[in-house]
Structures are given as structure tokens and as C-alpha cells.
Amino acid sequence: xxxxxxxxxxxxxxxxxxxxxxxxxxxxxxxxxxxxxxxxxxxxxxxxxxxxxxxxxxxxxxxxxxxxxxxxxxxxxxxxxxxxxxxxxxxxxxxxxxxxxxxxxxxxxxxxxxxxxxxxxxxxxxxxxxxxxxxxxxxxxxxxxxxxxxxxxxxxxxxxxxxxxxxxxxxxxxxxxxxxxxxxxxxxxxxxxxxxxxxxxxxxxxxxxxxxxxxxxxxxxxxxxxxxxxxxxxxxxxxxxxxxxxxxxxxxxxxxxxxxxxxxxxxxxxxxxxxxxxxxxxxxxxxxxxxxxxxxxxxxxxxxxxxxxxxxxxxxxxxxxxxxxxxxxxxxxxxxxxxxxxxxxxxxxxxxxxxxxxxxxxx
Numbered sequence: 502x503x504x505x506x507x508x509x510x511x512x513x514x515x516x517x518x519x520x521x522x523x524x525x526x527x528x529x530x531x532x533x534x535x536x537x538x539x540x541x542x543x544x545x546x547x548x549x550x551x552x553x554x555x556x557x558x559x560x561x562x563x564x565x566x567x568x569x570x571x572x573x574x575x576x577x578x579x580x581x582x583x584x585x586x587x588x589x590x591x592x593x594x595x596x597x598x599x600x601x602x603x604x605x606x607x608x609x610x611x612x613x614x615x616x617x618x619x620x621x622x623x624x625x626x627x628x629x630x631x632x633x634x635x636x637x638x639x640x641x642x643x644x645x646x647x648x649x650x651x652x653x654x655x656x657x658x659x660x661x662x663x664x665x666x667x668x669x670x671x672x673x674x675x676x677x678x679x680x681x682x683x684x685x686x687x688x689x690x691x692x693x694x695x696x697x698x699x700x701x702x703x704x705x706x707x708x709x710x711x712x713x714x715x716x717x718x719x720x721x722x723x724x725x726x727x728x729x730x731x732x733x734x735x736x737x738x739x740x741x742x743x744x745x746x747x748x749x750x751x752x753x754x755x756x757x758x759x760x761x762x763x764x765x766x767x768x769x770x771x772x773x774x775x776x777x778x779x780x781x782x783x784x785x786x787x788x789x790x791x792x793x794x795x796x797x798x799x800x801x802x803x804x805x806x807x808x809x810x811x812x813x814x815x816x817x818x819x820x821x822x823x824x825x826x827x828x829x830x831x832x833x834x835x836x837x838x839x840x841x842x843x844x845x846x847x848x849x850x851x852x853x854x855x856x857x858x859x860x861x862x863x864x
Contacts, residue, residue: 546602547597547598547601547615549615549621550595550597550601550615550618551595551598552622553591553622554594554598556621556622556625556626556629557588557591557594557621558591560584560587560625560629561584561586561590561591562584563632563637564580564584564636564649564650565580565581565583565585565587566584567637569636569637570636570639577636577648577651577654578650580648580650582653587625587628590625594621628649631648631649634646635648636648644824644827647830652830652831652834654827655827655831656831659828659831662816663835666812666813666816667839669811670805670813670836670839673729673732673733674797674843676733677733677734677736677737677801678736678737678793678794680733680737680740680741681736681741681793681797682744682790682793684737684741685740685741685743685745685748685789685793686745686786688706688741688745688748689744689746689750689751689752689782689789690748690774690778692706692745692749692753693749693750693752693782699749706746710742711742714739714800715799715800715803718731718735718804718807721734722807728809732804732805732808736797736801740790740793740796740797741793743789743790744789746789747785747786748782748785751782751783751785751786752779752782759777759781760773763777783855787847787854787855794847802817802836805818813832813836817829817832
């Protein structure tokens, strides 16, 4: 017999005193759903956090206390600062590993930190290997390779030029992708809805669409008044093709019964296009946008390297011309973060635009 059952039997057969004792016994019992939830919410240890503390502490001590091997003119600045910063991260992780399970149990931030535990271990291990192979032993020779603290020097000393290049890249990317997405979307809807338009436009898409946009670089620089407008055209072209094809596929694959129901209720042709075909094709449209963004990134960098006198592609060419490979690596990291941020924003826009389809469309 469980504790709850015994307390119930005693309360049923005894007097008021017995019943009060039984109720106290039942409330003190550790069984039941509430006790299970309390047990589940009890503080737990974070073993991966302690491993991350050791990894960051090891990286910090390696960077700070192991003398750099000077190769040529390369005596790396900000070495001690990087080591101390890594030790500070180790101290913060140690504090979180001790008090985090007690203070943040069940909170979203603590759950995210626990999920990122393996990355918190992997990052200092990679940085430590990078530091050892470059600054400490010069196994990877300069100037082709540089330690992590060299990137800090670039970001602190050349942040103005890097920031201006990143801003120009974003502007060029925004103009090109916006034009390409609008044109590709309109072409895709037209082909998917009208067989007459598809008869003329579809063969052109099949022939010209797979052609790499960068192959048209010499022609566009000749026909367009400036290299900037030519770059916008190439980015738009790279974006428009996948958006048009996927939009056309989405519109053409809409269930015909949707149209029949709308016509029964007196819907016009424009209503069928705007309120039936396009909303049903939106998942495919966003797939085309993702594909177009991937193609536009490569065209963007190529255009900036070849003709546009601004942007991260231009910065890469400038750094390579001066054999400043540290600046080149710094620009590559900024570029990766920038493009990843654009993709993340598109994911957020897609989730918001398709929130009404939640539960019916799976990604």
C-alpha cells in the first residue's frame, strides 16, 4: 500500500486527530505528479561546462604564458590581452557551471547555454591549435598564416575601412536581390498562371537561366553605364532565375479544387491569383529566394573583385595585392557573418509570412 492510500484509510477510519495526521503525512509524501515535477526541476550538474572551463583556461594559458616565436617582422600584438580574455571566459563559465543549474533551471537562456556546451569546448580547442601552429611554433609560415590575435589588431586598426566595405556590400546585395526577387516572382506567377505567357517565356528560361551570371561579366560592364549598375544587374539575374522557376512550380502545383471552390463563391480572376495561387505558392517562393541568395553571394563577390571599387570583395582584392593576408582573413570572417545574418533574417521573414500555414506546411 502506498503512502497516499495508507493516509486515506487512516483518515477514513480515525477521528479528527487521526485525519489531521493523515493529511500531514500525505502532504509530506514525495510521490505524485507535483513531487515528480519537483524532482525533475532539481538542480543538475553541467559536466560539459567544466570541460569547457578547462579548454578555455588551457587556451588562455597557452596564449598568455607561452612566448611567441618571432618570424621575420611578425611579433604579434594583443597576445597577452587575448590570453587574459580567454581566462576571463573560463572564469565566467566556471561560475555558470557552479550556480547556473540552481539559478537558471528551466530558463530559456540556461537551456540555450547547455545546448551550446559542445561548441564551448570545440572553439577554444580550435583556437588553441591555431595559436600553437602559428604564433608559438611558426609551423604555418607567415605572412600566409597569422594567429588569432592578429585578427584583433586588424579589427581595431582597420575597422573603419572594413565597416565601410561591409556597408557597401550590403547596399549592393540589397539592390540586386530586391530587383531580382521582384522580377523573378512576377515572371514565375505569369508563367504558372498563363499558358500563353509560358509558351514564350519558358524556353528563354530554359536556355538563359542555367547560364552562370559571371559569364556575362564582360558584356555587362560594356553595356551598362557604370560597374555598379552592371553588378546590380548580375546579382538580380542570379537571383531572378531560381525565384522564377520555383514560383512557377508553386503556382502550377496549386490544387485545382481551391480554384473551383473560390469560383463557386464568385471569385474573379485577380482574386484567384492574389488570394489563392500566390499564398499557396509562398513556400516554393521562399525556397527560390534561398537559392537565389546563395547564387547572388558568389556573383556579388566576383563583381566587387572585378569592377566595383567598394565592398568586401574589393577589400579582399586590396588585401591580397598588398600581401596582407591577415586583413584578407578578417574580411572573410566578416563576410561569413554578414551572409549568415542575411540568411537568418530571411528565415525569420519566412516564418512570419507563413505563420498562417503553421501545421499544414512542414520545412
